[in-house]
Amino acid sequence: xxxxxxxxxxxxxxxxxxxxxFIQSTELDTRLLGMLGALALIWFGFHIYxxxxxxxxxxxxxxxxxxxxxxxxxxxxxxxxxxxxxxxxHIDLSVGSVLGFCAIVMGVTQVWILxxxxxxxxxxxxxxxxxxxxxAGTLIGGxxxxxxxxxxxxxxxxxxxxxxxxxxxxxxxxxxxTISPVDSTFRLLGGTADGAxxxxxxWVVGLVGVTTVxxxxxxxxxxxxxxxxxxxxxxxxxxxxxxxSAALIGAxxxxxxxxxxxxxxxxxxxxNNIVIPDAxxxxxxxxxxxxxxxxxxxxxxxxxxxxxxxxxxxxxIGGNPEAAALAGINTKWMTVKIFGLMGLLTGLSAAxxxxxxxxxxxxxxxxxxxxxxxxxxxxxTSLAGGVGxxxxxxxxxxxxxxxxxxMVLIGFDAAIQQIVVGSVLVLAVYLDNLYRRTAx
Amino acid sequence: xxxxxxxxxxxxxxxxxxxxxxxxxGVHAVDHVSVDLYPGEVVGLLGHNGAGKSxxxxxxxGAYAMDSGEIYVNGEKANINNPRDARSYNIETIxxxxxxxxxxxxxxxxxxGRELVSPIGFVDDDAMEAETRKIMGRLNPNxxxxxxxxxxxxxxxxxxxxxxxxxxxxxxxxxxxxPTAALGPHETQMVSELIAQLKAEGIGIFLISHDIHDVxxxxxxxxxxxxxxxxxxxDIGDVTDDDLLGMIILGKHPDEQ
Numbered sequence: 001x002x003x004x005x006x007x008x009x010x011x012x013x014x015x016x017x018x019x020x021x022f023i024q025s026t027e028l029d030t031r032l033l034g035m036l037g038a039l040a041l042i043w044f045g046f047h048i049y050x051x052x053x054x055x056x057x058x059x060x061x062x063x064x065x066x067x068x069x070x071x072x073x074x075x076x077x078x079x080x081x082x083x084x085x086x087x088x089x090h091i092d093l094s095v096g097s098v099l100g101f102c103a104i105v106m107g108v109t110q111v112w113i114l115x116x117x118x119x120x121x122x123x124x125x126x127x128x129x130x131x132x133x134x135x136a137g138t139l140i141g142g143x144x145x146x147x148x149x150x151x152x153x154x155x156x157x158x159x160x161x162x163x164x165x166x167x168x169x170x171x172x173x174x175x176x177x178t179i180s181p182v183d184s185t186f187r188l189l190g191g192t193a194d195g196a197x198x199x200x201x202x203w204v205v206g207l208v209g210v211t212t213v214x215x216x217x218x219x220x221x222x223x224x225x226x227x228x229x230x231x232x233x234x235x236x237x238x239x240x241x242x243x244x245s246a247a248l249i250g251a252x253x254x255x256x257x258x259x260x261x262x263x264x265x266x267x268x269x270x271x272n273n274i275v276i277p278d279a280x281x282x283x284x285x286x287x288x289x290x291x292x293x294x295x296x297x298x299x300x301x302x303x304x305x306x307x308x309x310x311x312x313x314x315x316x317i318g319g320n321p322e323a324a325a326l327a328g329i330n331t332k333w334m335t336v337k338i339f340g341l342m343g344l345l346t347g348l349s350a351a352x353x354x355x356x357x358x359x360x361x362x363x364x365x366x367x368x369x370x371x372x373x374x375x376x377x378x379x380x381t382s383l384a385g386g387v388g389x390x391x392x393x394x395x396x397x398x399x400x401x402x403x404x405x406x407m408v409l410i411g412f413d414a415a416i417q418q419i420v421v422g423s424v425l426v427l428a429v430y431l432d433n434l435y436r437r438t439a440x
Numbered sequence: 441x442x443x444x445x446x447x448x449x450x451x452x453x454x455x456x457x458x459x460x461x462x463x464x465x466g467v468h469a470v471d472h473v474s475v476d477l478y479p480g481e482v483v484g485l486l487g488h489n490g491a492g493k494s495x496x497x498x499x500x501x502g503a504y505a506m507d508s509g510e511i512y513v514n515g516e517k518a519n520i521n522n523p524r525d526a527r528s529y530n531i532e533t534i535x536x537x538x539x540x541x542x543x544x545x546x547x548x549x550x551x552x553g554r555e556l557v558s559p560i561g562f563v564d565d566d567a568m569e570a571e572t573r574k575i576m577g578r579l580n581p582n583x584x585x586x587x588x589x590x591x592x593x594x595x596x597x598x599x600x601x602x603x604x605x606x607x608x609x610x611x612x613x614x615x616x617x618x619p620t621a622a623l624g625p626h627e628t629q630m631v632s633e634l635i636a637q638l639k640a641e642g643i644g645i646f647l648i649s650h651d652i653h654d655v656x657x658x659x660x661x662x663x664x665x666x667x668x669x670x671x672x673x674x675d676i677g678d679v680t681d682d683d684l685l686g687m688i689i690l691g692k693h694p695d696e697q
Contacts, residue, residue: 223566224566227566227567227569227570228570229566229569303562307562307563308561308562308563309555309557309563312544312548312552312555312563315541315543315544315548316541316544316548316552318543319541319542319543319544320539320540320541320542322537322539323537323538323539323540323541323552324541324552325503325523326501326503326523326533326535326539327523327539327552327553328502328522328523328524328527328553328554329552329553330522386541386542386543387543
């Protein structure tokens with residue numbers, strides 16, 4: 001890498017050295033670019049296939065992309081935790097079942113217990129419910145971590161046992177019943193017409209995001225100056241700020257151009273005594289609440305991984321567990337914390353998933369573990385440990401969900417979907433290996 | 441420092457390990473071994489592979505918990521149960537394996553377990569990199585790969601990161617396990633100079649080595665181990681290469697003849 005830089009790419013074609021210089025200057029992650037490219041290919045591919053074969057490209061529509069974002073949330077939130085688990089050379093096969101169990105616990109709490117105690121549709125029900133779910137998830141994850149770290153049972157076995165046990169426990173707790181209806185405020189977590197923040201709210205979120213991008217680019221520049229480190233060229237800083245802002249604003253415009261269906265608008269108008277104008281009343285969805293939850297989790301977890309000691313230790317343990325222990329890191333307690341965090345995020349994911357469904361069933365989250373692991377791995381998390389990013393895992397979740405949604409839209413049947421998703425997972429890891437070999 | 445303190449320092453060993461025992465599955469890896477180390481002194485630990493020298497040293501650095509025995513640091517009984525305890529006594533170790541996390545850069549490795557944090561508790565990567573640049577500028581001025589993970593570094597560069605880590609935190613007691621095993625002649629020379637410099641600063645060093653010449657050149661005393669037991673401790677000035685070899689191979693103390 002450094003050699004090609006020094007020789008100025010004398011034997012490389014001119015075009016390639018431009019590209020190299022661009023990547024070097026912007027310090028963009030090449031695998032991130034690769035994933036965005038793959039995602040663009042999937043999106044346009046499905047859209048064009050739909051347009052040519054079915055006469056209608058349904059993929060690149062505000063409606064589909066909005067739904068895609070909501071469907072990604074549950075898997076994406078868990079993938080953020082799975083990255084840590086896999087970086088430290090473990091695996092968690094139990095997340096789907098734990099999600100089901102947490103959903104049932106929350107269902108029981110908000111439908112069977114709390115209405116008796118504090119009244120049906122009480123304002124605090126959703127808060128208590130979510131807290132109960134998060135605690136349940138954290139305790140279960142922590143228990144897994146404890147068994148793995150302090151009793152040396154491999155994570156594969158502990159969580160394989162968990163995969164069966166928690167699904168069974170979910171069935172027992174609810175006696176196999178579907179628990180509904182969930183609290184109406186709780187439902188908003190799942191992202192429905194109400195569970196989105198509307199046009200104005202989305203603009204506020206978008207502008208806060210744009211401000212953050214610009215401030216952080218300029219802060220970074222100032223910090224490098226004070227330490228006398230190499231600066232990015234000015235144009236590269238501008239490029240990052242402009243592209244980042246444009247992406248955010250584009251996302252706001254996209255979610256704001258998906259409007260409530262006419263039925264919901266009519267009901268809303270009736271309830272609020274609004275007369276619908278002849279041209280029609282257009283109410284934007286805006287960002288869905290679960291998507292905002294995913295984004296928040298993604299930002300917090302990215303900060304944790306790159307800016308805290310905890311995150312640094314996760315990478316260190318993944319890179320060399322023995323060295324981490326010799327550096328005074330309590331690797332066993334770290335394992336408990338990592339699995340506890342995985343459980344916490346699974347609990348949060350359970351809230352989103354059961355809110356979206358509007359009920360809690362013991363089958364909720366079935367096979368999710370595979371999608372979560374696939375998302376993390378497609379996102380560049382190495383099963384050998386030590387390597388992985390939060391944004392990669394979220395992008396991986398978007399890729400998985402895009403494939404699935406796209407195949408539904410163009411009318412592939414379920415069997416083919418499974419074959420494609422499975423093959424893509426294997427292909428992704430193969431390509432990743434190739435990338436790593438050439439990058440070295 | 442007044443005269444009385446000086447005398448105290450001269451008398452009190454920096455480290456005094458007494459009757460240390462540890463066994464693994466019935467094998468006495470270290471069997472009633474006592475060694476000590478004075479300020480500004482280099483003590484070589486010699487012996488065949490499996491003689492127990494690395495195990496003994498890992499007890500001092502907190503990697504293993506001993507079965508019985510006592511450790512005194514500066515004349516006071518020390519409780520060392522994990523690497524953090526050892527570090528709190530200013531005991532720093534350069535492991536033979538280097539104990540680096542290959543996926544992290546030099547600064548992250550140097551500060552691993554002791555990260556510099558900003559007031560809000562975030563790790564301060566820039567400050568750590570700046571500090572790393574300073575110390576590497578002193579130890580290995582040719583080192584420039586601050587952004588790369590240490591897996592991308594050469595053996596000598598990796599070694600200098602491991603040494604920098606031990607030196608940076610004001611070690612009083614330094615343990616070096618085969619510090620020159622993976623190095624070329626130039627880098628070995630660098631390590632020798634560093635040892636002389638640290639010695640002059642009053643740091644006590646345990647040097648584990650296979651190389652008799654290294655030991656003869658760098659050490660003040662040598663403790664030889666065989667089969668988990670201490671053969672003896674000798675002043676380097678009083679022995680020859682052959683005496684040391686005899687101790688290592690035959691387990692025979694030179695005075696016994």
